[in-house]
Amino acid sequence: MRKSSKPLLLLYGEADTRPEEANIDTYEAMLIVIPELDEEQVENTIGRFRTIIERTGGEAGEVNHWGRRKLAYEIDHRTDGFYAVMEFTAGERTLTELKRILRVSDDVLRHMVVKLPPSYAHRPLPEPTEATA
Numbered sequence: 472m473r474k475s476s477k478p479l480l481l482l483y484g485e486a487d488t489r490p491e492e493a494n495i496d497t498y499e500a501m502l503i504v505i506p507e508l509d510e511e512q513v514e515n516t517i518g519r520f521r522t523i524i525e526r527t528g529g530e531a532g533e534v535n536h537w538g539r540r541k542l543a544y545e546i547d548h549r550t551d552g553f554y555a556v557m558e559f560t561a562g563e564r565t566l567t568e569l570k571r572i573l574r575v576s577d578d579v580l581r582h583m584v585v586k587l588p589p590s591y592a593h594r595p596l597p598e599p600t601e602a603t604a
Contacts, residue, residue: 495529497560497587502573503552503580506539513553516578520569521557527568529561546580558587 502520504513521531537554546552561569566584573582 495560495562497558497589497591498566498584499556499558499587500569500573500582500584502555502557502582503542503546504555504578505580506549506551506553508553508578512578513555516576517555517557520573521559523569523572524559524561524565527561527565529559529565529569532558532560542580549580552580 500520502517504516508516517534521534524531535556537556539551540554541551542549570584573579573584
């Protein structure tokens, strides 16, 4: 017997009309943007990803810019990059599209998207501390 993800009984005899996209979760994305760009170009790059999230049905939160930082190790012959952290809510379709575009983007050195547990969602992000040399 195959298990179905749809409930067997619905309240008040109504059909389940929710699309699969109705499963919305909160995520946090950290981007490391290439250091050759200036501040305005970095902002445009991050804005492009915010637009993708909003256009595909998600909701982008505030972006926390950490600024230009030294990388722990060299990536593509680069020793530093612009860090940005963004919280957003999205469904599976939005998340898949965002990850695909992040992978092929030449402006992003590395990215990481993590699903936040409900207890962490919508908490203000801590301000980054200054790195000491």
